[in-house]
Amino acid sequence: MLSNLAVRDIETLVHPYTNLATHREVGPLVLESGKGVYVYDTAGKEYIEGMAGLWCTSLGYSNQELIETATEQMKKLPFTHIFGGRSHDPAIELAEKLKEIAPVPISKVFYGASGSDANDTQVKIVWYMNNALGRPQKKKIISRLKGYHGVTVASASLTGLPNNHIDFDLPLPGIMHTSCPHHYRFAEPGESEQDFSSRLAAELEDMILREGPDTVAAFIAEPVMGAGGAILPPEGYFEKINAILAKYDILFISDEVITGFGRTGNMFGTTTYGMKADTISLAKQITSAYFPLSAVMLSEQVYDVLVDQSRKIGVFGHGNTYAGHPVGCAIAVKTLEIYQREKIVEHVRKVSPTFVKRLEKLGEHPLVGEARGVGLIGGVELVKDKQTKAPFEAKKGVGAKSVVFAQEEGLITRAMGDRVAFCPPLIITEAEIEEMFNRYERALNKTLNWAKAEGLL
Numbered sequence: 001m002l003s004n005l006a007v008r009d010i011e012t013l014v015h016p017y018t019n020l021a022t023h024r025e026v027g028p029l030v031l032e033s034g035k036g037v038y039v040y041d042t043a044g045k046e047y048i049e050g051m052a053g054l055w056c057t058s059l060g061y062s063n064q065e066l067i068e069t070a071t072e073q074m075k076k077l078p079f080t081h082i083f084g085g086r087s088h089d090p091a092i093e094l095a096e097k098l099k100e101i102a103p104v105p106i107s108k109v110f111y112g113a114s115g116s117d118a119n120d121t122q123v124k125i126v127w128y129m130n131n132a133l134g135r136p137q138k139k140k141i142i143s144r145l146k147g148y149h150g151v152t153v154a155s156a157s158l159t160g161l162p163n164n165h166i167d168f169d170l171p172l173p174g175i176m177h178t179s180c181p182h183h184y185r186f187a188e189p190g191e192s193e194q195d196f197s198s199r200l201a202a203e204l205e206d207m208i209l210r211e212g213p214d215t216v217a218a219f220i221a222e223p224v225m226g227a228g229g230a231i232l233p234p235e236g237y238f239e240k241i242n243a244i245l246a247k248y249d250i251l252f253i254s255d256e257v258i259t260g261f262g263r264t265g266n267m268f269g270t271t272t273y274g275m276k277a278d279t280i281s282l283a284k285q286i287t288s289a290y291f292p293l294s295a296v297m298l299s300e301q302v303y304d305v306l307v308d309q310s311r312k313i314g315v316f317g318h319g320n321t322y323a324g325h326p327v328g329c330a331i332a333v334k335t336l337e338i339y340q341r342e343k344i345v346e347h348v349r350k351v352s353p354t355f356v357k358r359l360e361k362l363g364e365h366p367l368v369g370e371a372r373g374v375g376l377i378g379g380v381e382l383v384k385d386k387q388t389k390a391p392f393e394a395k396k397g398v399g400a401k402s403v404v405f406a407q408e409e410g411l412i413t414r415a416m417g418d419r420v421a422f423c424p425p426l427i428i429t430e431a432e433i434e435e436m437f438n439r440y441e442r443a444l445n446k447t448l449n450w451a452k453a454e455g456l457l
């Protein structure tokens with residue numbers, strides 16, 4: 001029986017990333033409140049938010065300091081923009097703080113409101129810069145299959161997932177995808193992680209040579225692939241990619257929308273994996289998701305080109321209304337202060353061994369083919385046959401079923417096909433991590449019984 005709210009939802013909303021046909025039958029999960037790492041639905045049922053919302057609520061659901069900061073800023077100046085050289089204190093202070101903690105030398109910060117528009121900005125700046133530098137042919141951007149970079153026309157083109165392209169007439173020309181660095185799924189039998197990484201780097205080099213190095217402007221990658229299935233890079237991968245990009249003068253864009261601010265056990269995933277990034281996209285945990293805000297970190301070299309262009313042609317014609325929103329910037333400044341004061345990176349490092357150990361233990365379950373994590377992010381892949389790694393038929397929705405069972409057990413997590421991700425708020429305690437995995441283990445056992453009953457095994 002659907003609740004009144006559920007019926008009203010079905011009659012009024014088109015949900016992002018939802019099977020809109022199925023939604024009409026099953027209705028929404030309606031959440032009402034949150035505290036710490038827990039959220040509560042309208043019936044009062046408690047869930048551990050095992051996905052930190054959408055990989056974003058790093059400080060959990062009841063941070064009073066963030067709420068007070070937002071309230072104070074709302075009272076003082078709820079909005080002002082930063083177009084035409086206008087500014088405000090929180091925007092400046094946040095940019096200073098970001099420069100201080102950046103994992104690579106950066107010169108300036110450009111604000112947006114979402115991860116998607118941050119990556120759109122990256123694409124536009126790459127194009128704009130290469131026109132300015134008199135090399136208009138150097139425009140192509142290489143991304144990776146299963147990479148996730150957003151949903152706007154350019155960032156959805158960067159995304160390497162079929163559902164983001166099919167029938168949307170994407171990707172745009174000039175945006176191409178190289179192989180996904182998922183060792184478990186795509187390595188040859190017996191191929192080591194290092195050998196797999198070498199093969200992928202060689203493949204990238206072949207693509208660059210085939211296209212013509214003079215036409216390839218940039219490469220974009222997430223340190224850990226998120227929406228592609230919580231996929232960790234294989235050993236040696238970024239080291240080898242760095243070398244190829246340097247060889248052909250190709251800009252490296254690190255998409256830290258998920259991994260920024262402690263997720264992998266360093267302030268940035270770029271550091272964890274030694275990525276020689278030129279520019280970085282940030283969003284999500286920048287405000288602990290208490291306000292939509294994104295930022296692009298730009299190098300001195302890029303900034304100088306932009307200033308030169310303004311000397312020649314005038315206004316830098318890019319930016320949106322809510323870029324550098326004062327409430328978002330004030331919350332972000334406070335969020336960064338809390339990360340530092342509460343030593344969030346140290347906390348992640350302290351609890352991560354428990355997270356990784358419990359995650360890897362799921363690998364012993366008959367349904368789990370791979371279980372890997374770093375810091376406080378990781379995933380499991382459910383398979384029909386552990387020996388051969390044979391997957392279930394996609395349309396049986398085994399991963400999604402385990403997520404439904406997890407929900408019954410009081411855990412919110414997310415299936416991307418038959419890969420299920422774990423990415424809890426960074427403030428999670430060891431006891432809460434144990435409880436999260438206890439709940440998922442029960443869900444997996446239910447999934448196993450269901451799969452047997454359905455004749456899937």
Ligand code: PMP
Pocket residue numbers: 054113114115116117119148149150151222226227255256257258283
């Ligand atoms: N990049 C990455 C790595 C992401 O995970 C996401 C969102 N999940 C985006 C970009 C897009 O961000 P948004 O949904 O805020 O547009």
